[in-house]
Each structure stands twice: as structure tokens, then as C-alpha cells.
Amino acid sequence: MLKQSLQLKLSQKLSPQQIQLMKLIQLPTLAFEQRLKEELIENPALEVGKENELAEVEDYTEDFEDYDSERIEAEDINIDEYLSNDETPDYKLQANNYSKDDEDYEAPIIAHESFHQDLLNQLNTFILSDSDRVIAEFLVGSIDDMGYIRRETQDIVDDLAFTQGVYTDEETVERILLLVQELDPAGVGARDLKECLLLQLKHKTPTESIDLAKDIIENQFDAFTKKHYDKLLQKYNATKEQLRNAIDEIEKLNPKPGGAYIGNDRAVEHVVPDFTIKITEGELELVLNGRNAPELHVSKDYQEMLQSYKDSAKISNAQKDAVQFIKQKLDGAKWFIDAIKQRQETLIVTMSAILEYQEEYFLTGDETKLKPMILKDIADLVGLDISTVSRVANSKYVDTPYGTKLIKNFFSEAMINDQGEEVSTIEIKKILQNIIRDEDKKKPYPDDKLAELLKEKGYPIARRTVAKYREQLDIPVARMRKRI
Numbered sequence: 001m002l003k004q005s006l007q008l009k010l011s012q013k014l015s016p017q018q019i020q021l022m023k024l025i026q027l028p029t030l031a032f033e034q035r036l037k038e039e040l041i042e043n044p045a046l047e048v049g050k051e052n053e054l055a056e057v058e059d060y061t062e063d064f065e066d067y068d069s070e071r072i073e074a075e076d077i078n079i080d081e082y083l084s085n086d087e088t089p090d091y092k093l094q095a096n097n098y099s100k101d102d103e104d105y106e107a108p109i110i111a112h113e114s115f116h117q118d119l120l121n122q123l124n125t126f127i128l129s130d131s132d133r134v135i136a137e138f139l140v141g142s143i144d145d146m147g148y149i150r151r152e153t154q155d156i157v158d159d160l161a162f163t164q165g166v167y168t169d170e171e172t173v174e175r176i177l178l179l180v181q182e183l184d185p186a187g188v189g190a191r192d193l194k195e196c197l198l199l200q201l202k203h204k205t206p207t208e209s210i211d212l213a214k215d216i217i218e219n220q221f222d223a224f225t226k227k228h229y230d231k232l233l234q235k236y237n238a239t240k241e242q243l244r245n246a247i248d249e250i251e252k253l254n255p256k257p258g259g260a261y262i263g264n265d266r267a268v269e270h271v272v273p274d275f276t277i278k279i280t281e282g283e284l285e286l287v288l289n290g291r292n293a294p295e296l297h298v299s300k301d302y303q304e305m306l307q308s309y310k311d312s313a314k315i316s317n318a319q320k321d322a323v324q325f326i327k328q329k330l331d332g333a334k335w336f337i338d339a340i341k342q343r344q345e346t347l348i349v350t351m352s353a354i355l356e357y358q359e360e361y362f363l364t365g366d367e368t369k370l371k372p373m374i375l376k377d378i379a380d381l382v383g384l385d386i387s388t389v390s391r392v393a394n395s396k397y398v399d400t401p402y403g404t405k406l407i408k409n410f411f412s413e414a415m416i417n418d419q420g421e422e423v424s425t426i427e428i429k430k431i432l433q434n435i436i437r438d439e440d441k442k443k444p445y446p447d448d449k450l451a452e453l454l455k456e457k458g459y460p461i462a463r464r465t466v467a468k469y470r471e472q473l474d475i476p477v478a479r480m481r482k483r484i
Helices: 017-027 029-042 058-065 116-121 131-143 155-166 169-182 194-200 208-219 223-226 227-236 240-251 301-310 316-359 359-364 375-382 384-393 425-438 449-458 463-472
Strands: 046-048 277-280 281-290 297-298 396-401 404-405 414-416 420-425
Touching: 017 029, 017 384, 029 046, 029 169, 029 359, 046 316, 046 375, 116 396, 131 169, 131 396, 155 169, 194 240, 194 277, 208 240, 208 281, 223 297, 227 240, 277 316, 281 359, 281 420, 297 301, 297 316, 301 316, 316 359, 316 375, 316 384, 316 449, 375 384, 414 425, 425 449, 425 463, 449 463
Parallel strands: 277 396
Antiparallel strands: 046 297, 277 281, 396 404, 414 420
């Protein structure tokens, strides 16, 4: 049975400007610049540069309430739909701002060969039958970006039959694979690390050390990877120096031959710092990257168009649509400019609070001086929500006298030392790193010994905590750090 009832409910509804602001705050500098370009294309009422005489948009829009019964309010606009690029108006596809005398200039395109194309070019120097060439090209296409073929031979045989119409057997594929493995860089086409290292060693001029390294990889690979050096010394009846030389040859090899190829298609990431911290006469100076503070203004032409409609004695239905379009674009431009200003203020305020909180570190560069700091500490200082501080910290970089740092790395939990003082986990990790760096590599410290040494230095933490910190620092276990 259906019933009617009244229900009171509190809900929070974000305005379009708040949604824009949250999206803009989390963008690093490069992504912000791209977002700005998209908005400039999407909204012709938004322009870059200074404007000395800007009329107030509000003065124009208020006079059109009588003309437009369906006035656009902020809460009625879906900002995600408004910012979408699904439809491109015709006028954006027309280049009508050039004179007939202007030259049509196109920037040159830099061409480079991909990793796989280079392999295929090398393959063209081989004299092969048509069927063998198809198999060889298929094998090259099966090589991943690291230079490995990670598929079973039988699977390749089946795929050749289904996709290329080439019926062959495993023996033929193995024979042609040997040819592919002759391509540069050495080690390409290997099916596992062991084969990759052997292929590279076979390309080297034979010496006593190279021969021993080949034998170790081919016959004692498991003992080598587990660093059972005593077993290897006994097996080959070699001196420590001979074994050390052989291992040095192995360590010079490239475990990812495809990854070193300069023409690989993988994108190269460039870090552009969002802030810069300088030390001037013993004082810290914080500067926001100027690319985060563009000069924007609302188009005066659009404001004048709206004013011309205001001065008209009568407006037709078609003109009402134009008025609505112009007002929407003007409002959107104004909201976007305000959002950028708030973004700048939020970034500066948040980073200034972090700078003040970690002043001792930024003055000295000593990571042991980093104080325990969580998002709530900064949020309380600046009066912002924790999620806002998180958006600033998670994707922004700061250029310091000690290198470019990810801001979120300055945040850490607190631990209590033996004197009852709060210390940052970053400080403990740095000390742990120093202990491991200075240890005797012939007898590296196990985790329980590292815990004892940290306790002696005033940091009583459990062995499992030491293991966790060691893994976070990407430091292997003691057995894997051992050297001859």
C-alpha cells in the first residue's frame, strides 16, 4: 500500500564554482595550463591579457530579467556538461583572422623510429624466405617494451596459423628466434632474465671473467640470484677476486634491453615545480610558479554586445537566445577567473603553512629535522578542509635549494623516542638508510640487528616496523645486499 509522508533531510549542494575550484586545485602546473587552454577555446568570452576598462557584467545581466523568463542561475548549470567538449561550434573551425598576405606556416614535425620499427629495419638486412620473414616479423611484434618475448612457443605457433595463415612448428619458430636474438640491442628477444643475460654475455669478447660469468648464469643462476657466494666459490674453486670480477661483469649487463632504446615510444614525464623556495639572507622566500597565475579578463566585446541588446527597444525570440548564450558565457568566464584566483590563494596559503611548519628543514635541508606533520595539522592552521590540503599536497612539487620535492613527502606520522619526544617517521627512515649505507657489505645487518641499532640511537621500534620501513625505502633484505 502506498503512503505519502513528509521527510526533512539536510544535504549539501556544491555550486558550479566550487566544483571548478576543487578540480583546479588538484591540477599541477602543466595540467592546469592545459585546462586553461581548453577553457579559452570553449568560452570565447574569456580572454588572456590585461584589460584596463572592464565593464561590470552584473550591470548588464540584471537589465535582461524581463526579456528572459528562464534566467540562468548558478545552481541550474551542470558544470561538467558546461565544460565538456562534445560539440564544437562551426565558428571555431574557421580561420578568418588572417590576411591574404599571411604565409601559411606549419611547425616541423620531429620524426623518430619506434623500438619495434628499428628491429624490423634490422631484420630487413637478413635474407629470409617469405614464410620465415613472416614468422620473424611476428616474433618482433611479440617483443614487449622491455625487450622480452613473454609467450610460450606453442602459443606463437598457434597464433601464426590463426592470424597469419602460416602453418609451422615449434622447431622452426625456435630457429628463427635465434636470428631475432641477433638484433640490437643485445639481449632482445629473450624469454626470461637468464636468457637475456646470456645473450649479452655472448656478445662480449671472451675473457676469464666473461667465461666464468657465462657458466654462473647458465649453470648456477639460482645460487647467483640468492647470492650464495660461498657455494659458488666452492663450486668453481675460484678466488674471491675471480668471483668478484665475474659478478662485476654480470652487474654491467642490462636486464631490460628494450627500456634503454632512445627511440622508444614511451612518454617522458617532466616535472614542473609549482612553487619555489629560496633562502635570502637567512630568510625563506616562497614563490608560486607564474604559470599558475595567468592574466585573464572577461571579453569587452561580449559585454558590449550584451549592452547593445540592452539598448534595443524590442528583442525578438532569436535575439533572446543570443542574450542567453552571451550571459552564459560571460557568467562562465567570470566564475572561471574567480576560481583561478581562489586556487592561487589556496596554493599560497597551504604551502606557506607547510613552509612555516617545516622551517627548520627548509633552512638546513636535513631530513632528520622534518617534524611529524599530517594533513589535519595544516588544515587547522589555514582553516581549510583536509581534502583541500590533500589536493594541494598530492600532486604539487616544490623547488628547494636541496632539489625538487613532492609536497606530500613532507607529511609523516609521529613516533615517540626513548626520551618521550615526538619524532617523524621520515627521520627514522633517514637514520635507517644511513645505517644500511655504512654497514659492512660482506656481513649486512638483518632486520633484528637493525632494530637493535635503532634502539641504541633512541628509536625503539619493532623488527617488523624496520622491515616495513626498509621496503618503503626500496632496500632489499640483508642476504640480497651481501657482496664479496
